[in-house]
Amino acid sequence: MGLFAGKKGIIMGVANERSIATGVARFLHEQGATLGFSHLPDSGDRKRNEDRLRQIAETMHAKLIAPCDVGNDDDIQNFFSKVKETFGSIDFLVHSIAFAPVEDIRCATIDASRNGFKTAMDISVYSFIATARAAAPLMTNGGSICAMSYFGGEKVVMGYNLMGVCKAALESSIQYLAFDLGPKNIRVNGVSAGPLKTLAASAVGDFKDMMGLYEQNAPLGRNVTLEEVAKSTGYLLSDLATATTGEILHVDGGYHVMGGPGHKAAPKD
Secondary structure (H helix, E strand, O other): OOOOOOOEEEEEOOOOOOOHHHHHHHHHHHOOOEEEEEEOOOOOOOOHHHHHHHHHHHHHOOOEEEEOOOOOHHHHHHHHHHHHHHHOOOOEEEEOOOOOOHHHHOOOHHHOOHHHHHHHHHHHHHHHHHHHHHHHHHOEOEEEEEEEEOHHHOOOOOOOHHHHHHHHHHHHHHHHHHHHHHHHOEEEEEEEEOOOOOOOHHHOOOHHHHHHHHHHHOOOOOOOOHHHHHHHHHHHHOHHHOOOOOOEEEEOOOHHHOOOOOHHHOOOO
């Protein structure tokens, strides 16, 4: 039996095969979980977002594939109504959603526009609060909620800019929701992953330099893999972590502990 045998949950944020949410979903499926997925609503008759998700989710025998605009409260409510109709109750929620206008990420943070800031905070942070609020009543036997963060929310990472401000707010939200939902036996945690080649990462300036920096300075001397991030997320969602909440788990090869150059940058004898 797998770690998630008999468990049911929702994955939000699959964009393509390389998405962190995809890696997490595959691990949970392999461990026996029954899954439902959300996707960005399509416009007009085109079903580009739905079709892309179906190609991925149907390989995991998804029980629900439905649209959800996380910037719209009615959409969130409608989506979780479908979740209730399909599953009755759920055991976990994975929120792997972040967005900011490209022009507001690639400029210096001081130059970010007011509208760009509002949009980034709404989709990257408030949507986590809103979806957790909608999911919590369906976790009738307790549950676990997990969001995706990055070290740029703790320290300045060149090129991460406005998204770093959003991740700082997200990590604070994780801690406050852990407090709010603790009495319902719902745990709330975050995974702070090292850089991965995802669609979201392509919008970040200096991404290639960021990958090289991690390889050079992380104690493990390498970048992390999608599978490693997925397994660590699975740990937080599972019954192995029943006393862990409000935690930001770093899956970055130890990069976050460094205060200076790593092994590969040290002078050779």
